[in-house]
Amino acid sequence: MSKTDAAAVIELRREHEATEKTFLGFWVYLMTDCVLFASLFAVYAVIHHNTFGGPSGYDIFRLPYVLIETFVLLTSSFTCGMAMLASQRRAKNVVLFWLGVTFLLGLTFLVMELHEFRDLVLQGDSWRRSGFLSSYFTLVGTHGLHITCGLIWMAIMGIYVWKRGLTDTVRKRLTMLSLFWHFLDVIWIFIFTIVYLYGRLNI
Amino acid sequence: MNHQPLVSEHDEPQLSYGKYVGGFLASVTLTLCAYWLATHGSSGSYILTGVLAGLAIIQFGVQMVFFLHIGEERGPRWRLAMACFMLGVVLILVFGSLWIMNNLNYRMTPLQINQYMQSQDNL
Numbered sequence: 001m002s003k004t005d006a007a008a009v010i011e012l013r014r015e016h017e018a019t020e021k022t023f024l025g026f027w028v029y030l031m032t033d034c035v036l037f038a039s040l041f042a043v044y045a046v047i048h049h050n051t052f053g054g055p056s057g058y059d060i061f062r063l064p065y066v067l068i069e070t071f072v073l074l075t076s077s078f079t080c081g082m083a084m085l086a087s088q089r090r091a092k093n094v095v096l097f098w099l100g101v102t103f104l105l106g107l108t109f110l111v112m113e114l115h116e117f118r119d120l121v122l123q124g125d126s127w128r129r130s131g132f133l134s135s136y137f138t139l140v141g142t143h144g145l146h147i148t149c150g151l152i153w154m155a156i157m158g159i160y161v162w163k164r165g166l167t168d169t170v171r172k173r174l175t176m177l178s179l180f181w182h183f184l185d186v187i188w189i190f191i192f193t194i195v196y197l198y199g200r201l202n203i
Numbered sequence: 204m205n206h207q208p209l210v211s212e213h214d215e216p217q218l219s220y221g222k223y224v225g226g227f228l229a230s231v232t233l234t235l236c237a238y239w240l241a242t243h244g245s246s247g248s249y250i251l252t253g254v255l256a257g258l259a260i261i262q263f264g265v266q267m268v269f270f271l272h273i274g275e276e277r278g279p280r281w282r283l284a285m286a287c288f289m290l291g292v293v294l295i296l297v298f299g300s301l302w303i304m305n306n307l308n309y310r311m312t313p314l315q316i317n318q319y320m321q322s323q324d325n326l
Binding site for chain 1: 217218219220223224226227230231234237238241242244246247248251252255256258259262263266267270271281282285286288289292293296297299300301304
């Protein structure tokens with residue numbers, strides 16, 4: 001191996017290590033975000049019986065609707081994975097297609113959630129009604145806010161992929177976006193179980 | 204940049220189609236099971252509560268492994284270590300809060316509760 005080749009390998013190794021550090025840093029952010037959600041879950045678990053004479057989860061949750069929401073989000077997590085596979089093969093148009101599908105599914109989820117919130121507020125069960133509803137709107141709303149941020153990020157990444165192609169930087173950012181999106185689906189498992197299914201069981 | 208294949212291809216974790224499909228199908232099945240149990244079970248059952256929590260934890264594991272690729276990294280497993288630490292913090296936070304708040308309720312005497320409620324009525 002010539003001298004210049006060795007230098008090139010060292011340079012590549014350095015780049016690779018820098019990428020690994022970026023991923024690790026993003027992972028640290030995701031883990032701290034877990035703590036944010038954990039505190040909101042703790043609040044919900046402590047005060048969800050405090051309905052102040054208002055409705056409980058059993059009265060207001062429409063489970064079939066929530067099940068469809070769950071499947072929409074789960075499918076979007078899967079299609080996000082498909083986009084990552086295409087990114088690894090450096091197939092630009094396939095990445096754009098799957099990113100588009102993921103975006104539309106994410107948007108559907110967000111619209112469904114906002115529709116649910118709107119119905120609750122219109123029938124007088126807003127966050128001002130009781131401790132239970134305050135914590136419910138805070139927990140589920142925070143998740144929805146993350147989804148909104150993810151959608152904005154995804155739209156920007158779509159433009160990047162379209163304009164610049166799958167450069168190393170763009171692929172690195174796509175990987176982080178996919179981590180974020182899968183992470184939001186993981187949080188939703190617990191919202192679905194603890195808020196909606198436990199609400200149905202009146203626990 | 205003609206030295207691309209020297210390092211980068213080998214160092215990237217290889218994603219596979221099968222893992223995503225498997226994770227997706229497992230998640231769908233687990234969600235449907237949990238949904239069916241919750242809609243057909245009797246309300247207030249503690250066994251069912253435990254079963255649903257178990258299903259959620261299994262699905263959490265499935266998605267962590269198949270979607271977030273935890274445990275696939277080489278060398279010092281920093282991500283796995285951080286995830287374990289996060290799990291500890293989350294458990295202490297959630298169950299600690301529940302424990303303390305239930306304990307406070309438990310330690311209030313009926314007299315204290317009456318006084319508290321009267322003071323709230325007077326407001």
